Amino acid sequence: MRSRSFNQLTRTVRLRRGNPPHHEPQPHPVEEPVNRTQRPTTLFILLLVSLTVHVTWVLAGAPPRAWQAVLGNLSFFPPSLLAAALAWTLSTRLSGQARRAWAFFTAGLLFWAAGQGLYTWLDLTGASTFPSAADVGYLLLAPCFLLGVLHVWQPAPSRTLALSFLLDVAIIITAIGSLIWHFSVQRILDAYAATPFALAVAVAYPVSDLGLLALVLSMAVWRPRGLDRAQLGLIGGGLAGLFAAHSLYAHQAAQGLYHLGTPLDLLWTLAFTAFGTAAYVRLAAPGGTAPTAWSLPLQRRHRLNILLPTMALTLSYAVFLLAQGRDPLPGPLVTAAFVLLFLRQLLAVLDNGRLARSLAFQAGHDALTGLLNRSSLHAELDRRIGAAERQGLLVGVMFMDLDRMKYVNDAYGHAAGDEVLRHIAERLRASTRASDDVARFGGDEFVLTMTVRDTRQLTQVAQRLLTAVAQPVRFGRATFHVTASVGIAVCPADSADAATALHQADLAMYRAKAAGKNVYRFYDAQDHAAQREQVQLESHLREALRDGALDLHYQPIVSLAGGHLVGFEALLRWHSPLLGPVPPLTVVKLAEERAMMPELGAWVLSRAVQQVAEWRRGGQHPDLTVSVNVSASQFGLSAFVDQVTAALERHGVPGEALVLELTESTLIQDAAVSAQKMRDLRALGVRIALDDFGTGYSSLSYLRQLPVDVLKIDRSFVSILGDGGDGFVRAIVTLAHDQGVRVVAEGVEEAWQRDTLWALHCDLGQGYLFSRPLPAAQAEALLPAPLAVGHGN
Structure with a gap:
């Protein structure tokens, strides 16, 4: 029995473009690159020529007929031997497992060629060709290729997936084996029942074909290391060609229809050409570059997940139908097919259950830390609060925010930040009970919920958590020290639902941050009400700023020597239709906290300049000034x-x-930049006043370093005049005058204070003694004449 069959598993390598080699340096570096490429190219050209000659001869009718048997047998030698030569050449230029794999491929091709040689000699001498030593050569191709593939095999991504695919392959092979038994093996058993050796050899051929088919299916699922798509396509096509050739040959031979020189013979030649091409593509690659690791694309793997079970199921039904026919299949094969099918379905059910659990876990947990995520936290917290109410217990909700995490991310990158978060998550879990819930709320925020008997337990847990978080975290050579601010809400005392409790704990956490961080604070309903008022106040302030509902009042600045008015300080006022008069300090503080100060300050500046322009118009008050406070922002x-x-x-x-x-707080941010801006302003003629002088730590140095025109003595110094404060004021005035700076005293409320300041050579005064801040229309009435003492409301 003649066989060119056994699907050989060579490995295809397509031309690479610059991928770095992953094999060891080539064994003969002194050889010229031209020679290293020339020899494989010559072999490959000869391989193509042999293919062309064989195709031409077959298509021409395999002439002459007298020499058809000789030429037909000899036509298989060039492609098989040239493919073996290319495979061996490649193996000598590789190393490790890849070298051994191609050596086994070469051996398989040579064994087949040796078997073909014996077969040709026996056939031409008229000796019996089956069974014979030639069959040994043919049959050795399969185990050689199997061993080669095992040297470069790549494990499956998971055991479950590997078992699923193996069962699918086993079902397909069993089903096809059953069909082969039905159409071929049974006849073989009948024909060779009296000769055990011939029977064993005859049965070995379809068995080897099934093995090759299994390898083809397996290679379609798991790509061996060192092969790219082109190589898989070439080898897969070659193996499929051998399988088809042997199947057709067995069918024709059984009916006595096979003879040499038919198109069927071209399947063997094409298969060997594919194997040789697979080796040559790698040999001809620039620099002998090896293919990079390539795993099966997810979309293709998903298609195989559907295709293989479908094939297995379809073939199993075909086997079942054949088993019910007139010529039923053997019971063991049918039983094996259905046992495998049952195991595959069982595995599918188990795998689907595992997948469902995995998806459920992913949906409810944070991918980075493995803790509960926000959606799961809400559900668990509602459940916990309900259970605690029925049992008369309390639920503590701790909202934790890590301090200084922005520094870690900015300085070391988000990889370091993620590592810190993972460490903190582990510490939180280790510091709580198994019955407690720990969740990552988002970013660097965590939430912990626990059922307790009293709030004392919550304070103990909170302190334990702060201590755990404060331990250093190492990332590479860096060591990070982070702390946490914790807000605590107690249910059902503070709230009876998860959303409200989380909000309350969040508010308490901000109180902890305001208290200096690395502390915990319980939710305070009064503080919450104040925060709500702040939110409402912010909304009204934004509306007032947008609608022009704010106002400026003007407080006179008076010359202490002559008593005449020299200017006004513009002061913000807001009378809300809903809230009534809002204190200026409240407005300024809110604007600073809500980042509204630049916009608000721009409005005040523009409105004050507009007002002084109206007062100076016509030249009646050409020296009148307006002073405007400027915030740091x-x-x-x-x-x-x-x-x-x-x-x-x-x-x-x-x-x-x-x-x-x-x-001083305005200038302290960047003294150099502040000084330059002040010089630019002075170039416009604008004068600079240093407000609240004496209340900071660096005012004296600023007075010397910065271009200041006016110094305003804080009201706290004026209030202690006559009580030991005269010396302080005298020192300030003397220092300012030495620097060429005029001095304004704020908070002058008594006549004796004015007289004392004048005696201390203070230049200007401002306070209720002269006037309260007035609307623009009332302030304008002060312009024509010197201001009388005590004027105003």
Whole structure:
């Protein structure tokens, strides 16, 4: 029995473009690159020529007929031997497992060629060709290729997936084996029943074909290491060609229809050409580059997950139908097919259950830390609160925010931040009971919920958590020290539902941050009410700013020597239709906290400049000034000087009419930048006043370093005049005058204070003694004449 069959499993390598080699350096580096490429190219050309000659001869009718048997047998030698030569050449240039794999492929091809040689000699001499030593050569191709593939095999992504695919392959092979038994093996058993050796050899051929088919299916599922798509396509096509060739040969031979020189013979030649091409593609690659690791694409693996079980099921039904026919299949084969099918379905059920559990876990847990996520936390917290109410217990909700995590992410990247979060998650879990819930709420926020008997337990847990979080975290060579701020809400005392409890704990956490961080705070209903008021106040303030509902009042600044008015300080006022008069300090604090100060300050500046422009119009009060307070956030704007310039130009006012009052906190952020802005403002004629002088730690140094025109003595110094404060004021005035700076005393409320300040050579005064802050219309009434003492409301 003649066989060119056994699907050989060679490995295809397509031409690579610059991928780095993963094999060891080539064994003969001194050989010229031209020679290393020339030899394989010559072999490959000869392989193509042999294929062409064989195809041409077959298509021409295999002439002459007298030599058909000789030429037909000899036509198989060139492609098989040239393919073996290319495979051996490649094996000598590789190393490790890949070298051994291609050596086994070469051996398989040579065994087949040796078997073909014996078969040809026996056939031409008229000796019996079956069974014979030639069959040994043919049959050895299969185990050689199997051993080669095992050297470069790549494990499956998971055991379950591997078992699923193996069962699918086993079902397909069993089903096809049953069909082969039905159409072929049974006849073989009948024909060779009297000769055991011939029977064993005859049965070995379909068995080897089934093995090759199993390898083809397995290679379609798991790509061996060192092979790319082109190589898999070439080898897969070659193996399929051998399988088809042997199946057709067995069918024709059984009916006595096979003879040499038919198109069937081309299947063997094409298979060997595919194997040789697979080796040559790798040999001809630039620099002998090896294919990079390539795993089966997810979409293709998903298609195989559907295709293989479908094939297995379809073939199993075919076997079942054949088993019910007139010529039934053997019971063991049918039983094996259905046992495998049952195991596959059982595995599918188990795998689906595992997948469902995995998806459920992923849906309810944080991917980074493995803790509960926000959605699961809400459900668990509602359940916990309900159970605690029925049992008369309390539920503590701790909202934790890590301090200084932004520093970690900015300085070391998010990989370091993720590592810190994982460490903190482990510590939180280790610091709580198994019955407690720990969740990652988002970013660097965590929530812990627990059922307790009293709040004392919550304070103990909170302190334990703060201690655990504060332990250093190492990432590579870096060590991070983070702390946490914890807010605690107690259910059902504070709330009876999860959403409200989480919000309350979040508010308490912000109280902890405001208290200096690394502390815990319980939810306070009064504080919550105050926060709600702040939110409402912010909304009303934004509306007032948008609608122009704010106002400025003006407090006179008076010369202590002559008693005449020299200017006004513009002060913000807001009378809300809903809230009534809102204290200026409340407005300023809210605007700073809500990042509204730059916008609010721009409005105050523009409105004050507009007002002084109206007062100075007509030349009646050419020296009148207006002083405007500037916040740190407004002064820190890069376009602040441009903002001032635009306001002056828009209202046609010279810079000398404007005094900008800056506090130490405004200048301390960046002294160099502040000094430059002040010089730019002075270049416009704008004067700079240092407000609240004496209340900071660095005022004296600023007075010397910065271009200041006016110094305003804080009211706290004025209030202690006559009580040991005269010396402080005298020192300040003397120092300011030495620097060429005028001095304004704030908070002058008594006549004797005015007289004392005048005696201490203070230049200007401001306070209720002269006037309260007045609306613009009332302030304008003060302009024509010197201001009388005690004027105002």
